[in-house]
Amino acid sequence: MTRKSGPRPRRVPQRTCVACRQEQGKRELVRIVRTVAGPVEVDPRGRKPGRGAYLCRNRACWEQALRRGTIEHALKTTLSPADRAALVAFAATMPLKSVVSTRAAEDSSGDSAVEIRDNELT
Numbered sequence: 001m002t003r004k005s006g007p008r009p010r011r012v013p014q015r016t017c018v019a020c021r022q023e024q025g026k027r028e029l030v031r032i033v034r035t036v037a038g039p040v041e042v043d044p045r046g047r048k049p050g051r052g053a054y055l056c057r058n059r060a061c062w063e064q065a066l067r068r069g070t071i072e073h074a075l076k077t078t079l080s081p082a083d084r085a086a087l088v089a090f091a092a093t094m095p096l097k098s099v100v101s102t103r104a105a106e107d108s109s110g111d112s113a114v115e116i117r118d119n120e121l122t
C-alpha cells in the first residue's frame, strides 16, 4: 500500500491512534472517552460526550499507551485506579498484532468495509 498523495476517498473519518500515531478509519480504532462526569471509559460506539482519544485494536498500542500515560495525556486527566484497571482489562481483549495492516476502506460499500484481520505472523 502506497501512501502517496492523490485523491483518496475521504468517506471515513480518520483518527489517529494516540500510541502509534497511525491514522486510521474511525471504525478501526477504539475510542476512549473522558466522560463529562469524570471517569474514563471505553466507548465502543464512539458517541459518548466527552473528550476522546483513539487507540488501535491492537494490544501493543493499548499496553504502550497505558504504560506511558499516553491516554492520560491525550485526555488531559489522571486515570483513577478503577479506570486504569478497566482499561487494562479491555486491553487484554484486544488482539495481538505484530503488524497493523492498513487496508483501509477503499471500497465505498459502507458496512462491508469492517474487517478484522488476524494475521499474527505473516
Ligand SMILES: [Zn+2]
Residues within 6 Å of the ligand: 017, 018, 019, 020, 021, 022, 055, 056, 058, 061
Ligand atoms: Zn496504534
